[in-house]
Amino acid sequence: MSDTTLLVFRGDSIKTGTEQPFQVPVQEGMVVLDAIHWIQAHAATDLACRWNCKAAKCGSCSAEINGRPRLMCKTRLDEFAGEPIHVWPMRAFPLIKDLVTDVAWNYLVNAEITPFTPKTDEPVPYRMAADDVERVFEFRRCIECFLCQDVCHVLRDHDQKAAYYGPRYMVRIAGLEMHPKDTVNRTALLHREAGIGMCNITKCCQDVCPEHIRITDNAIIPLKERVAGRYYDPIAWVGRKLFGSKAD
Amino acid sequence: MAWWIEPALTVVSYVGFFAYATWSVFSGTYVFADPYVSPFFSTWIGFGTFKLPVIGLLVPFLAVIPLGLRVTCYYYRKEYYRAFFRDPTACARGEGVRGRYTGETRFPLVLWNLHRYALLLTIVVTVFLGVDVVRAFIYHGHFFVGLGSVVMLVNVILLSGYTFSCHSLRHLAGGGLDCYSCVKAGKARHRLADALNRLNPRHGWFAWVSMFSVGLTDIYVRLVMAGFHEPRWIA
Amino acid sequence: MSDATQTYTHDVLIIGAGGAGLRAAIEAAAGGASVGVVCKSLLGKAHTVMAEGGIAAALGNVDPQDNWQVHFQDTMRGGALINNWRMAELHATESPDRVYELETWGAIFDRTPDGRILQRPFGAHTYRRLCHVGDRTGLEMIRTLQDRVVALRIAVYMEVTLTRLLKDGDRIAGATGYNRQTGDFVTFRSKAVVLASGGWGRIYKVTSNSWEGTGDGVAMGFEAGAEVLDPEMVQFHPTGMVWPPGVKGLLVTEAVRGEGGYLFNSEHKRFMLDYEPEKKELASRDKVARAIYKEVQAGRGSPHGGAFLDVIHLGSDRIKKKLPSMYDQFLSLADVDITREAMEVYPTIHYAMGGLRVEPDTGATTVRGLYAAGEVAAGLHGANRLGGNSLSDLLVFGRRAGAAAAQFVKSVSLGALDPASVADEQRLLLGSLEGAGSENPYLLQQELQAAMQEGAGIARTDAGLRTCLQTILALKRRADNVHVAGSRLYNPGWHTARDLRFMLVISEAIVRGAIERRESRGAHWRTDFPNADPNFGKLNLIALKDGDAMRITTRPVPEMPDELADLFNGEVRQKSA
Ligand SMILES: Cc1cc2nc3c(=O)[nH]c(=O)nc-3n(C[C@H](O)[C@H](O)[C@H](O)COP(=O)(O)OP(=O)(O)OC[C@H]3O[C@@H](n4cnc5c(N)ncnc54)[C@H](O)[C@@H]3O)c2cc1C
Ligand code: SF4
Numbered sequence A: 001m002s003d004t005t006l007l008v009f010r011g012d013s014i015k016t017g018t019e020q021p022f023q024v025p026v027q028e029g030m031v032v033l034d035a036i037h038w039i040q041a042h043a044a045t046d047l048a049c050r051w052n053c054k055a056a057k058c059g060s061c062s063a064e065i066n067g068r069p070r071l072m073c074k075t076r077l078d079e080f081a082g083e084p085i086h087v088w089p090m091r092a093f094p095l096i097k098d099l100v101t102d103v104a105w106n107y108l109v110n111a112e113i114t115p116f117t118p119k120t121d122e123p124v125p126y127r128m129a130a131d132d133v134e135r136v137f138e139f140r141r142c143i144e145c146f147l148c149q150d151v152c153h154v155l156r157d158h159d160q161k162a163a164y165y166g167p168r169y170m171v172r173i174a175g176l177e178m179h180p181k182d183t184v185n186r187t188a189l190l191h192r193e194a195g196i197g198m199c200n201i202t203k204c205c206q207d208v209c210p211e212h213i214r215i216t217d218n219a220i221i222p223l224k225e226r227v228a229g230r231y232y233d234p235i236a237w238v239g240r241k242l243f244g245s246k247a248d
Numbered sequence B: 001m002a003w004w005i006e007p008a009l010t011v012v013s014y015v016g017f018f019a020y021a022t023w024s025v026f027s028g029t030y031v032f033a034d035p036y037v038s039p040f041f042s043t044w045i046g047f048g049t050f051k052l053p054v055i056g057l058l059v060p061f062l063a064v065i066p067l068g069l070r071v072t073c074y075y076y077r078k079e080y081y082r083a084f085f086r087d088p089t090a091c092a093r094g095e096g097v098r099g100r101y102t103g104e105t106r107f108p109l110v111l112w113n114l115h116r117y118a119l120l121l122t123i124v125v126t127v128f129l130g131v132d133v134v135r136a137f138i139y140h141g142h143f144f145v146g147l148g149s150v151v152m153l154v155n156v157i158l159l160s161g162y163t164f165s166c167h168s169l170r171h172l173a174g175g176g177l178d179c180y181s182c183v184k185a186g187k188a189r190h191r192l193a194d195a196l197n198r199l200n201p202r203h204g205w206f207a208w209v210s211m212f213s214v215g216l217t218d219i220y221v222r223l224v225m226a227g228f229h230e231p232r233w234i235a
Numbered sequence C: 001m002s003d004a005t006q007t008y009t010h011d012v013l014i015i016g017a018g019g020a021g022l023r024a025a026i027e028a029a030a031g032g033a034s035v036g037v038v039c040k041s042l043l044g045k046a047h048t049v050m051a052e053g054g055i056a057a058a059l060g061n062v063d064p065q066d067n068w069q070v071h072f073q074d075t076m077r078g079g080a081l082i083n084n085w086r087m088a089e090l091h092a093t094e095s096p097d098r099v100y101e102l103e104t105w106g107a108i109f110d111r112t113p114d115g116r117i118l119q120r121p122f123g124a125h126t127y128r129r130l131c132h133v134g135d136r137t138g139l140e141m142i143r144t145l146q147d148r149v150v151a152l153r154i155a156v157y158m159e160v161t162l163t164r165l166l167k168d169g170d171r172i173a174g175a176t177g178y179n180r181q182t183g184d185f186v187t188f189r190s191k192a193v194v195l196a197s198g199g200w201g202r203i204y205k206v207t208s209n210s211w212e213g214t215g216d217g218v219a220m221g222f223e224a225g226a227e228v229l230d231p232e233m234v235q236f237h238p239t240g241m242v243w244p245p246g247v248k249g250l251l252v253t254e255a256v257r258g259e260g261g262y263l264f265n266s267e268h269k270r271f272m273l274d275y276e277p278e279k280k281e282l283a284s285r286d287k288v289a290r291a292i293y294k295e296v297q298a299g300r301g302s303p304h305g306g307a308f309l310d311v312i313h314l315g316s317d318r319i320k321k322k323l324p325s326m327y328d329q330f331l332s333l334a335d336v337d338i339t340r341e342a343m344e345v346y347p348t349i350h351y352a353m354g355g356l357r358v359e360p361d362t363g364a365t366t367v368r369g370l371y372a373a374g375e376v377a378a379g380l381h382g383a384n385r386l387g388g389n390s391l392s393d394l395l396v397f398g399r400r401a402g403a404a405a406a407q408f409v410k411s412v413s414l415g416a417l418d419p420a421s422v423a424d425e426q427r428l429l430l431g432s433l434e435g436a437g438s439e440n441p442y443l444l445q446q447e448l449q450a451a452m453q454e455g456a457g458i459a460r461t462d463a464g465l466r467t468c469l470q471t472i473l474a475l476k477r478r479a480d481n482v483h484v485a486g487s488r489l490y491n492p493g494w495h496t497a498r499d500l501r502f503m504l505v506i507s508e509a510i511v512r513g514a515i516e517r518r519e520s521r522g523a524h525w526r527t528d529f530p531n532a533d534p535n536f537g538k539l540n541l542i543a544l545k546d547g548d549a550m551r552i553t554t555r556p557v558p559e560m561p562d563e564l565a566d567l568f569n570g571e572v573r574q575k576s577a
């Protein structure tokens, strides 16, 4: 067994906190979360981190590993070939302590989204063709790790949380909008409160998504197209005026 | 690879392409070497002796449309926001706030919402280019294959790949629908959208290679004009 | 962090935000009650999110012959007939509606060609019965319920651990505990409490469960005087990962076998053909787990001490479509490409069949105003749970408990708060921070896990169990001597110190029950009593608080009415495990 060095952020303020080095014995196949657990058991019982499943299924253990937002339970130590590993909390959210941040804002945003609304007289059980639902599966894969929210420069660098819901919620809205049994149109929400125009499609969110959801390509851009159809497309506008057809 | 290499290469390529295209279009030469024509021009436009003046008038439009497509293209937007405007320079570098950020909600960036029109016009231009390719296989009424015909064909395939993998196109083709089986011709539209969806992940790749192929095709036709003896085969 | 205790008041307090808790919350809110949901993690991260294979419900979409009677029989037989028949009946009849209901809240399952919910085969289910979404069914379920709870504006208190139920005389008056983020103490006053706090896999070393599975609810219920039913029945899922060490125990979903995977030993023999010629790989979990155990004991194990699970013959496309997260899990964590190599698997602790004893129709425990639903409750699964029956259990009985609690609170007023009990709990909590102890909570936890794995694992003996009991009792004393560094601000060491006590209560119940059940039945395998004993087949074991000690008693297994017993052609009570 060889050792590796983890430099773990410790503290309850991002300004005053510092990196603390830990020597951790390495076993084959170990992930960063295993190393954090080892530290908790042997060197710092009060080291704070979130985790649940240790199987990349719950999206709890988000952190920034060598500057890149990742799941600790899915990041292998051998990837770093013995080099020191820097483990930091997500930077886009207020710090609570060590690797734990306050992600409550995400839950508040989520509550603003008009929920799934089927026709009241839709016969149950639903019939839904595979062709109509297959797109939506991708969006429903989201494990709410908030790594995309963390990396999005609109939220992270510009701190425009009041103006933009962030990629995670574009994914959720896409899943609702493309649901064949949903009757609500959320283009107005997207255009205004959700602030889809704030996204400049630079795809960092798509790069970090551990579920490999093509956030920008398959959720945000198609939604931008819907918003364009409703608010910017002159011919569609004339068409709506002439024929009074439904928005978009 | 250092993080700045990619944006730097992007800047160099885009500036290079833009400069070259502008020069070629306004160089005053009608880049044509029977039966080839540069993708910045087209054999369709004009007739008889009017050909040159009409082309002089129309060529800028013809070239501006695809350029408009690229400027408003979702892929290029990503690339130049990152490389030129450095917003963000790279992911999670946490460089902090620099001035007020408004995303794509203000003039002029808000105009990029009209991307679909650039696309529709480009499809028309692509048809023009397609016809030019057909003509490039006919020499004085005979079926003909020259290296130039192949170059033009490859270029048009790559350009079509770029055009048909466009995000707006898949939206218009069916991506904008919530329920295929609830509308007329839904099955067909689903199949179409599905095919375009499969093409879409390669949009960025097509964007790059087609940009180079357009420039190279223009250069090739200029070479032939200048007397380059290319391999040819006439039936 | 402040020393004041924050107090919240609701009609119904729901402890747990997994499938059972959220479903109960939705129903209780629909019943007009003011509802508060408390969970240890963030919303949407509960254990339920990890469920992979599917939800069992006899929809008959793929096999039209399927119906609730067959599902009922499968469940009872799988549980070696010590299940509560009424729960099994309610479960089988109501789960189809509960699944359909999820779709009206926005869930989408995989589809049949004609647009209905697709169902896959699973161990010991006669027909193809599991509604699923690839191998992330639990995620679909929890996200759907979460969205519904958010839409209904139900209050959710995230990252709050409740550690003691409060009583007013013989009835429930609320619960108290602490906020994990801030370390503040919190108290909830309520007319009814629904426990939906999940299972206790974490008391073992090799488990598929998340850290939350420390059995808090059962321990709290036990302390409050509720009966714990069949604690010895702990399920070993046949297929957990064995390598690399860091992921040992991580689940390899039964869907792998459901989709057609084969088990091989080191001689490349499909050994399940010998053990279970009829159901083969899809026999019930207890049987498959034992078969793998025996193969390894006989020296026919894989290099890391397991069996080979092979899906290569299904083809790469099918694997990636139907088992995407398994593909990803093995590739990223074990460097194994399951489209080309076999997986190595070994039994892992997975599920607690035992738990609080409840009224079948309402989920009411023996304490007035205290309800339980989901993995924390017991009775439905008997001696062994069938795959997919848990998710449907959560929905069916979560709904029933929520409705019953909402009904109950209409006729009662808020119970009085017992400040002494709150103060006592806070003293206990602070002990590990302020006391002069020297034990490390993590290391004690690890010792317990190792002891349970060793003494109360898949193959049990009287001697092994008794040694294990001694270790537990010794650890109990040492737990008073735990010390943790740091403050109350998000301090996992401090949290673990309290969790440890819950784990010790459960461990003791498991071991005492296992000593008492001198037979082999379902998941409980006594190598010194290898056969089923018809006398024990008539009994459920009960662990009960008796002063400061734990007492094991028995209750007769409830007898089925004739029309249900007839379904078994006279084999009821005679069938061996
Ligand atoms: C890997 C895996 C795969 C599985 N796959 C399947 C499957 O395919 N099909 C199937 O039917 N079953 C499956 N199961 C079993 C099933 O997922 C669980 O039994 C079920 O999810 C338990 O749900 P629950 O609602 O009872 O509790 P959980 O989902 O465990 O939720 C417990 C909740 O209680 C809270 N809580 C606990 N203690 C406290 C406390 N002290 N204070 C406050 N809150 C507390 C927790 O925070 C959590 O929110 C699987 C299990 C695992 C581990
Ligand atoms: S693509 Fe949009 S949402 Fe994604 S990181 Fe970039 S700006 Fe944020």
Ligand code: SF4
Binding pocket: A059, A141, A142, A143, A144, A145, A146, A147, A148, A149, A167, A168, A171, A205, A208, A209, A210, A211, A212, A213, A215
């Ligand atoms: S979209 Fe991807 S990155 Fe964003 S929260 Fe969901 S899983 Fe995480």
Ligand code: FES
Binding pocket: A050, A051, A052, A053, A054, A055, A056, A057, A058, A059, A060, A061, A062, A071, A072, A073, A074
């Ligand atoms: S612990 Fe669940 S995603 Fe890492």
Ligand code: FES
Binding pocket: B069, B072, B073, B074, B075, B076, B115, B119, B162, B163, B165, B166, B167, B168, B169, B203
């Ligand atoms: S051309 Fe690039 S997105 Fe339309």
